[in-house]
Amino acid sequence: MNYIGLDKLILEALSEDLGTGDITTESCIPAGAVSTGVFRAKMEGVFCGMAVLERVFKLVDPSVAVTAHIKDGDEVKYGDSIATVTGPSRSVLAGERVALNLVQHMSGVATATRKAVKAVEGTGCIIVDTRKMTPGLRVLEKYAVKAGGGNNHRFNLADGILIKDNHIVAAGGISEAIAAVRRNAPHTLRVEIEAETVAQVRECLAAGADIIMLDNMSVPDMRECVKLIAGRALTEASGNMGERDLREVAETGVNYISIGALTHSVTALDISLKFTK
Numbered sequence: 001m002n003y004i005g006l007d008k009l010i011l012e013a014l015s016e017d018l019g020t021g022d023i024t025t026e027s028c029i030p031a032g033a034v035s036t037g038v039f040r041a042k043m044e045g046v047f048c049g050m051a052v053l054e055r056v057f058k059l060v061d062p063s064v065a066v067t068a069h070i071k072d073g074d075e076v077k078y079g080d081s082i083a084t085v086t087g088p089s090r091s092v093l094a095g096e097r098v099a100l101n102l103v104q105h106m107s108g109v110a111t112a113t114r115k116a117v118k119a120v121e122g123t124g125c126i127i128v129d130t131r132k133m134t135p136g137l138r139v140l141e142k143y144a145v146k147a148g149g150g151n152n153h154r155f156n157l158a159d160g161i162l163i164k165d166n167h168i169v170a171a172g173g174i175s176e177a178i179a180a181v182r183r184n185a186p187h188t189l190r191v192e193i194e195a196e197t198v199a200q201v202r203e204c205l206a207a208g209a210d211i212i213m214l215d216n217m218s219v220p221d222m223r224e225c226v227k228l229i230a231g232r233a234l235t236e237a238s239g240n241m242g243e244r245d246l247r248e249v250a251e252t253g254v255n256y257i258s259i260g261a262l263t264h265s266v267t268a269l270d271i272s273l274k275f276t277k
Contacts, residue, residue: 005139006051007055009137010052010055010056013102014056017098022090025089025090025094029089029093033090034086034087035275035276036085037086037092037275038085038274038276039053039083039103039273040079040081040082041077041269042078042271043270045107045269046073046074046110046114046148047071047073047075047103048106048148049072049107050071051072052106052140053083054066056098057085059095060094061094061095064088064091067085068082069081069084070082070083073147075114076269082271089275100272103271104268105134105137106140106143106147107271108268108269109144109262109266110144111269112262112267113127113144113145113147113150113262114148114149116150116257117148117150119246119250120249120257123250124255125250125255126256127150127246127259128150128151128152128153128256128258128259129150129152130260130262130263131153131156131157132260133264138156142155161181161192162192162193163177163193163194164193165194174193174203175203178193178204179207182208191209191211192210193207193213194215194238195212195213196216197217197221198225198228202228204233205229205232205233210234212225212229212234212235213236215239216238217237217239222254226252235255235256236256236257237254238258241260242261
């Protein structure tokens with residue numbers, strides 16, 4: 001993981017949380033006190049974010065030691081020990097909430113992704129994320145998707161060509177949009193385009209699309225489109241996939257299913273830190 005970008009993110013989170021100082025801790029805990037605490041899972045799921053957890057405490061106080069008991073991508077159940085932290089009590093408490101906020105969210109993303117991956121297991125279909133990310137947390141969320149067993153779609157707008165409905169309208173049509181991209185974009189990039197109907201899929205094929213996104217289609221329509229495309233382009237099912245029967249969608253033969261809900265509305269994995277007495 002890139003520590004330069006990660007450190008900036010963590011330092012901003014710490015500054016936001018600490019303000020001018022932890023008045024509660026500084027008022028009731030002696031400066032020389034040392035504590036040991038254990039991070040434990042409070043529900044079943046997939047853990048993600050050990051490097052983030054370690055880095056939070058390293059930035060707060062290098063003397064704080066973190067011992068990992070599991071690794072990213074491991075499945076946990078209620079009560080499982082995730083990591084032990086030992087160091088100055090004030091320092092541990094200063095980093096506690098930021099560490100928990102980040103790893104709970106990352107673990108929630110990994111857990112949701114693992115569930116989706118298991119739903120399509122054996123079909124050959126690949127689960128991918130979208131750009132529906134939490135601002136500022138894109139690197140962590142995309143990493144968590146990978147930890148959960150999924151794949152990443154394009155990282156940002158410069159990372160790949162995806163012609164969507166508004167591009168099509170503004171460019172004057174499907175054929176016009178693809179032709180313009182072929183003229184102006186690097187030839188090394190594959191061209192993906194969104195289609196909402198079987199007729200649009202025919203036009204996308206005729207225009208030479210490399211990947212066709214089947215957007216908000218019914219299962220019968222997706223099945224018809226996959227048969228029509230017949231391997232001449234890759235296929236991606238998209239549109240409220242977090243609410244769909246993923247197995248049913250995968251069995252249409254699509255190559256990918258992209259799911260915004262993996263990141264934009266995920267439930268955090270409940271994790272706690274408790275000091276030992």
